[in-house]
Amino acid sequence: MRSLNVSRAIYGMVLAALMVLMSAGAVLAETLPPDAVPKPERTLEDVGSSHFASEHKVTSGDNFLNGLYERPFTADEMIFQPDLDIVTVDQAQDDLFYYFTIHLYGMNMQGGGLKGAYSIEFDRRLKGRGDLLVQVLEPAYEWSTEGVTVYGDKNRDVGGIKPVVADTGFTGSGYDMTVEQTAEKSAFVRVDPEDGNAVQFAVSKALLEEPEGFLWGAWADNGLKDVAKWDYNDTMGPTEAGSPIKDKYYPVKGIFNLDNTCRLLVGTSEETTIPGMCKVGVVATSSGKKNCYCEIVGLPKDRCDFYEKRWICK
Numbered sequence: 001m002r003s004l005n006v007s008r009a010i011y012g013m014v015l016a017a018l019m020v021l022m023s024a025g026a027v028l029a030e031t032l033p034p035d036a037v038p039k040p041e042r043t044l045e046d047v048g049s050s051h052f053a054s055e056h057k058v059t060s061g062d063n064f065l066n067g068l069y070e071r072p073f074t075a076d077e078m079i080f081q082p083d084l085d086i087v088t089v090d091q092a093q094d095d096l097f098y099y100f101t102i103h104l105y106g107m108n109m110q111g112g113g114l115k116g117a118y119s120i121e122f123d124r125r126l127k128g129r130g131d132l133l134v135q136v137l138e139p140a141y142e143w144s145t146e147g148v149t150v151y152g153d154k155n156r157d158v159g160g161i162k163p164v165v166a167d168t169g170f171t172g173s174g175y176d177m178t179v180e181q182t183a184e185k186s187a188f189v190r191v192d193p194e195d196g197n198a199v200q201f202a203v204s205k206a207l208l209e210e211p212e213g214f215l216w217g218a219w220a221d222n223g224l225k226d227v228a229k230w231d232y233n234d235t236m237g238p239t240e241a242g243s244p245i246k247d248k249y250y251p252v253k254g255i256f257n258l259d260n261t262c263r264l265l266v267g268t269s270e271e272t273t274i275p276g277m278c279k280v281g282v283v284a285t286s287s288g289k290k291n292c293y294c295e296i297v298g299l300p301k302d303r304c305d306f307y308e309k310r311w312i313c314k
């Protein structure tokens with residue numbers, strides 16, 4: 001009698017475990033991002049490094065002291081790395097996910113593929129201080145959480161005293177924890193099926209904890225690749241870091257093989273300037289000075305001037 005009860009109990013436990021597994025599987029399957037990503041709401045255009053790659057330099061887009069990098073080049077030799085040069089980033093959303101597609105200039109020169117660590121960084125308190133970093137190594141060709149790590153910052157010291165802006169002598173812990181993914185709180189990544197040079201992220205709104213507004217920016221890194229050293233420009237000065245622009249710090253040294261973008265605001269129209277935010281241009285019109293922004297956000301002023309109709313003025 002007793003052994004019958006025991007085997008019934010075991011049977012019951014196995015059944016319960018199976019049901020839990022099945023229901024978890026169903027939830028996970030339901031929350032997988034769709035094959036076709038919604039159309040972009042906005043496209044962020046980054047400075048390209050390919051133009052002067054043969055001359056081993058860039059002429060703009062890198063501002064070390066303000067946390068903006070355009071240095072997809074090896075240290076010292078300044079060899080251009082196409083799979084680290086961010087060209088544009090598309091941002092889209094549906095009910096469950098935000099989507100970010102980082103388009104790189106090309107594939108890795110040694111054996112193809114995308115060999116960097118690619119990340120989307122979030123600032124959900126709108127202070128300029130990154131507080132969540134979704135990073136992938138070796139993105140898969142189907143939506144997957146494999147190789148994807150979500151980093152958090154327990155003691156909120158990413159960026160040191162002044163986030164984004166360089167501080168000297170930073171000794172903090174940067175991104176210091178990983179956030180566990182669940183069926184709802186998840187980040188999937190794949191190589192964009194429509195562009196083999198692009199990494200596509202689907203970050204669930206639940207993972208971001210549905211903030212009213214947030215800033216996001218993109219990273220391509222095959223240099224330091226150390227999230228504990230975030231922000232990188234707090235860990236060394238411009239002499240040690242080097243520069244891709246032909247100034248007194250040229251060439252790139254301690255901070256190398258790295259590209260990032262300015263940050264765009266989603267979900268709120270707060271009109272303040274937050275460190276790291278993409279700049280809004282000011283241009284003169286026939287009716288005097290007006291606040292204008294380039295239709296293609298992040299496009300340098302001279303290039304937006306070139307495509308004159310792309311200025312949107314209020």
Ligand SMILES: [Ca+2]
Pocket residue numbers: 046047061068069070071086259260261
């Ligand atoms: Ca850049």
Ligand SMILES: [Ca+2]
Pocket residue numbers: 046047048049070085086087259
């Ligand atoms: Ca770039």
Ligand SMILES: [Ca+2]
Pocket residue numbers: 159160161162163164165166167231233234
């Ligand atoms: Ca800082």
